Amino acid sequence: MMVHVPESVDGRFESAYFTDETMRSAFVALADGQLVADAVDELDRRGEGAVADLIREIAVEEVDDSLASDREVSAVTAQLIRLACSEALKEVHRDLRGGLVTPESAELVIRDVKMRLGELDGPNPLDAEADLRNWLVERDEHRGD
Numbered sequence: 001m002m003v004h005v006p007e008s009v010d011g012r013f014e015s016a017y018f019t020d021e022t023m024r025s026a027f028v029a030l031a032d033g034q035l036v037a038d039a040v041d042e043l044d045r046r047g048e049g050a051v052a053d054l055i056r057e058i059a060v061e062e063v064d065d066s067l068a069s070d071r072e073v074s075a076v077t078a079q080l081i082r083l084a085c086s087e088a089l090k091e092v093h094r095d096l097r098g099g100l101v102t103p104e105s106a107e108l109v110i111r112d113v114k115m116r117l118g119e120l121d122g123p124n125p126l127d128a129e130a131d132l133r134n135w136l137v138e139r140d141e142h143r144g145d
Contacts, residue, residue: 009073014133016140017080019087025051026058074129078120081132085113088139 018024043052119128
C-alpha cells in the first residue's frame with residue numbers, strides 16, 4: 001500500500017506497527033514520501049540491500065484496485081496493530097518476570113490493550129486504533145531511549 005497507493009494509508013501506519021526490522025526499515029524509507037527509486041538507491045548506498053530488495057519486490061507486484069479502499073486499509077492497519085500489540089504484550093510479560101514492572105501495572109496494561117484490540121472489530125474501530133497507535137508509538141519511543 002505504501003508503494004502503490006500511499007495516499008490511502010497516509011497517517012494510518014506507524015513504524016511501531018512493524019515488528020520485523022526489514023519491514024520496519026522499508027516503511028521508514030518510504031514514509032517520508034520520496035520516490036521509490038530514490039528510497040531504493042539510498043538504501044543500497046547505506047548497505048541495506050535486503051530492505052531495498054523488499055521494496056523492489058513490492059514495487060513490481062500487481063495491485064488490486066480494492067487495495068486502496070477504506071475497508072481494506074482498515075483491515076490491514078488492524079492486522080498490523082494486532083501483531084505489534086502481541087509482540088508488545090510479550091515484552092510486558094518479560095518485563096514483569098524481570099521485575100521491571102509491578103504485577104498491578106502489567107495487569108492494567110494487558111487488560112486495557114486486550115480490550116482495545118477487541119474494539120478494533122467493534123462499532124468505533126478508529127477510536128481503538130488511535131488508542132493502540134498512541135500506546136505502541138509511546139512504547140517504541142521509550143525503547144529507543
